[in-house]
């Protein structure tokens with residue numbers, strides 16, 4: 001029988017449920033323990049997802065010696081504190097995106113993990129999805145030719161509620177960190193760090209960005225426009241125009257999807273046949289890294305996370321939003 005990594009989950013909200021659905025299909029994973037601030041909630045969640053242990057506090061889960069890796073699924077504002085606690089308890093960490101509120105926090109989390117020789121990774125699940133990996137490989141091999149423009153958007157209508165994490169500043173609210181991170185990730189991953197960034201935002205009453213429009217400027221003459229918004233539903237696709245072709249990561253581009261290529265007056269749609277909800281790829285990768293005694297991912301590295309955090313900080317500087 002193949003070896004299974006025992007997972008623990010902190011914070012049993014929306015994404016924790018989706019992640020645990022994905023985890024069921026990971027061949028090297030066992031959902032072992034879950035923790036909520038509310039024991040009843042933890043017990044219900046454990047019974048739904050067949051976890052052996054349920055805890056009514058996060059620290060109790062961290063004290064369980066059998067837990068090998070912890071998935072942090074709380075609002076962004078708690079990622080730093082919880083990741084530090086996980087590392088102090090000797091647990092490997094998969095931390096939801098955005099990894100932290102800012103570069104300084106991210107650097108502290110990573111420095112401690114390095115000092116203690118513990119695996120840590122940001123849950124940037126798109127990096128592990130088959131459609132993205134295929135596009136990235138073909139792009140890096142220059143199969144599409146010379147890029148002229150990259151446009152990516154992510155938008156959905158969110159009802160204003162100053163108490164909820166999307167708009168609450170102390171919970172790290174704002175469209176950039178929540179969904180704008182995906183267009184930014186895409187540009188960074190394909191083109192690297194830009195020379196210059198310009199950005200404009202519309203701020204909500206709580207001071208966080210309700211919408212954010214970003215331009216990345218590179219030496220090469222490539223037009224890069226990235227947007228995020230909580231005001232309306234937008235296509236949530238990524239369009240790459242090359243000199244002789246056009247490639248579209250179809251909606252929603254950050255999750256399992258198809259890719260359409262237009263070339264020579266014809267178009268081809270490639271479907272990747274993903275049969276789970278997509279979180280399985282990331283989970284299985286973490287398990288593989290741990291079973292091979294790695295302290296960081298060879299797909300979404302610590303350096304990638306720090307650079308992405310730097311970009312988010314630079315964009316926030318432009319829109320004058322500080323956490």
Ligand SMILES: NC(=O)c1ccc[n+]([C@@H]2O[C@H](COP(=O)([O-])OP(=O)(O)OC[C@H]3O[C@@H](n4cnc5c(N)ncnc54)[C@H](OP(=O)(O)O)[C@@H]3O)[C@@H](O)[C@H]2O)c1
Pocket residue numbers: 010011012013014015016035036037038041073074075076078096097098123125165177178
């Ligand atoms: N990768 C993805 O596709 C994806 C998708 C959505 C969200 N995310 C990320 O996942 C994180 C959580 O998002 P979510 O949509 O799952 O949020 P959510 O539904 O609001 O759940 C967050 C959970 O965090 C815990 N929590 C701890 N302290 C809290 C506090 N003071 N206020 C509110 N909740 C608190 C709660 O769990 P307990 O009550 O059980 O303690 C809560 O249920 C965010 O960082 C987000 O960016 C990632």
